[in-house]
Amino acid sequence: EPEVTQTPSHQVTQMGQEVILRCVPISNHLYFYWYRQILGQKVEFLVSFYNNEISEKSEIFDDQFSVERPDGSNFTLKIRSTKLEDSAMYFCASRIDANEKLFFGSGTQLSVL
Amino acid sequence: GDSVTQMEGPVTLSEEAFLTINCTYTATGYPSLFWYVQYPGEGLQLLLKATKADDKGSNKGFEATYRKETTSFHLEKGSVQVSDSAVYFCALSESGNTPLVFGKGTRLSVIA
Numbered sequence: 030e031p032e033v034t035q036t037p038s039h040q041v042t043q044m045g046q047e048v049i050l051r052c053v054p055i056s057n058h059l060y061f062y063w064y065r066q067i068l069g070q071k072v073e074f075l076v077s078f079y080n081n082e083i084s085e086k087s088e089i090f091d092d093q094f095s096v097e098r099p100d101g102s103n104f105t106l107k108i109r110s111t112k113l114e115d116s117a118m119y120f121c122a123s124r125i126d127a128n129e130k131l132f133f134g135s136g137t138q139l140s141v142l
Numbered sequence: 143g144d145s146v147t148q149m150e151g152p153v154t155l156s157e158e159a160f161l162t163i164n165c166t167y168t169a170t171g172y173p174s175l176f177w178y179v180q181y182p183g184e185g186l187q188l189l190l191k192a193t194k195a196d197d198k199g200s201n202k203g204f205e206a207t208y209r210k211e212t213t214s215f216h217l218e219k220g221s222v223q224v225s226d227s228a229v230y231f232c233a234l235s236e237s238g239n240t241p242l243v244f245g246k247g248t249r250l251s252v253i254a
Contacts, residue, residue: 033185060239071146072186072231072244085241120186127239133178133185 031055035121035134042111042141050106050137052121061104062122062131063096065089072120078104111141144169148232148245155222155252163217163248165206165232173234175199175208175215176242180229189217189230222252 034053063075076086121134149164174193178186190199195210232245
């Protein structure tokens, strides 16, 4: 079965640094998402992306966050100046259509020190 | 807003034991309900879903019934295997492209 691929699997950064989390969605998918899970808490929606623009975002997704689909295959999440509370597992997801099955990547564990 | 509450883990069972993981939800409309599973080192995978009241989702021996009267979607399996060890997430979505709302996840460990 096709997979959503996320890299790196673990990322450690210093507070205040910029990080870019990378995702390669399934090739014919059109809808893209980022979720995150802080340790011990719920998986939370961050942002959805369709037709080269953000279609919805949560209140977590503030000005420090941005997403980009730079080349038609990658889908990236950038955190401009990381905070300790950004430490979490970040999941990318994609699907071919809004009503179809959502496929998740295995996640990037971000640790902000 | 919408929310999902599922039983705290971890849950440890012996092989062939009966499994129940409780999930209740709060929603303004009539959501679709889902169970996702995350095996070690992998992404979340859709395990089963139900889109309306009294629907039963089933897959790989797991079942869950959409109970509107109790706002619940409990996951059950009659006889668990070691390979079922994973984290299970209950989730809802109000409509097609509405973001999923997840519970915290319940870690299941099955021992031989």
